[in-house]
Amino acid sequence: MTTQKHWTETELLLDLEPVVAGELERHLKLAQEWMPHQYVPWSEGRDYDGPLDGEAWSEQDTDLPEAARTALVVNLLTEDNLPSYHHEIASLFGRDGAWGTWVHRWTAEEGRHSIAIRDYLTVTRAVDPDDLERARMTHMEQGFQNIHGDEMLHSLAYVSFQELATRISHRNTGKATGDPRCEVLLARISMDENLHMVFYRNMLAAALERAPSQTMRAVTDVVTAFQMPGSTIEGFARKSAEIANAGIYDIRQHLDEVLRPVLRQWKVWDVEGLDADGEAAREELDAYLDKVETAAQRFEARRAARREREASRAE
Numbered sequence: 001m002t003t004q005k006h007w008t009e010t011e012l013l014l015d016l017e018p019v020v021a022g023e024l025e026r027h028l029k030l031a032q033e034w035m036p037h038q039y040v041p042w043s044e045g046r047d048y049d050g051p052l053d054g055e056a057w058s059e060q061d062t063d064l065p066e067a068a069r070t071a072l073v074v075n076l077l078t079e080d081n082l083p084s085y086h087h088e089i090a091s092l093f094g095r096d097g098a099w100g101t102w103v104h105r106w107t108a109e110e111g112r113h114s115i116a117i118r119d120y121l122t123v124t125r126a127v128d129p130d131d132l133e134r135a136r137m138t139h140m141e142q143g144f145q146n147i148h149g150d151e152m153l154h155s156l157a158y159v160s161f162q163e164l165a166t167r168i169s170h171r172n173t174g175k176a177t178g179d180p181r182c183e184v185l186l187a188r189i190s191m192d193e194n195l196h197m198v199f200y201r202n203m204l205a206a207a208l209e210r211a212p213s214q215t216m217r218a219v220t221d222v223v224t225a226f227q228m229p230g231s232t233i234e235g236f237a238r239k240s241a242e243i244a245n246a247g248i249y250d251i252r253q254h255l256d257e258v259l260r261p262v263l264r265q266w267k268v269w270d271v272e273g274l275d276a277d278g279e280a281a282r283e284e285l286d287a288y289l290d291k292v293e294t295a296a297q298r299f300e301a302r303r304a305a306r307r308e309r310e311a312s313r314a315e
């Protein structure tokens, strides 16, 4: 056990600035421009009721599976809340220097996601557009508040997991629609989310080198309290259960495809020189992952049993 310098938020922000600059440069080299309008089948579009006196939406307008439609709505509402996320990260990371450049670039890239998904949904009439608009109002009116307040390390850890979680959720939603056009669009969005994850994951790795114990504590706090960014959407519990049952985003994927790969990249189990709290945090993290593993096994068993019952009923 060692005693370590306790870094203030400002010291860390300043010390990480050159790392942000390097990561930003790498990001800009890898990020490819793409055009949201090219992914939308505009020729299928029809006017709606209202000022243009077209046809109101009806349930018969779509044959996309129910769970895929629920996931599309949850993913879109999550993307819609971008002004609140921007506010959170701009207040945390600041708007100056490389941090500021990143904050604005990230915001501009995220903005494309809601544009493209909404256009796809309204043109193909995949969901009730009136419901969607009302849900957007309700969701955005609540805003989004980072549960870890103004703690920078916590926020870096949170966004590392969250970007990967949205990547997986978008990709699996695309597959679940059975519509190859939607799949191509959501796969494209997933590529953006992946690059965002890599940026934040590398930033947190740099923090782990500088302030290992403080960073370990932040990682443990975030993993053990993780909530999807859209968790404040009305009816989220029911919607997320439907999404999990369809295998679009469930606790097994959260553990095996989000938590474990990111923790492995950070080599959290090999970090040396932790102080007493850093060691305690790592032990808590380990114990928590065991709990999630048990919960994932239970969930899988329940889901398999339910699917079997449904299959035998359908015979």
Ligand SMILES: [Fe+2]
Binding pocket: 079, 110, 113, 166, 193
């Ligand atoms: Fe996004």
Ligand SMILES: [Fe+2]
Binding pocket: 110, 163, 166, 192, 193, 196
């Ligand atoms: Fe993202």
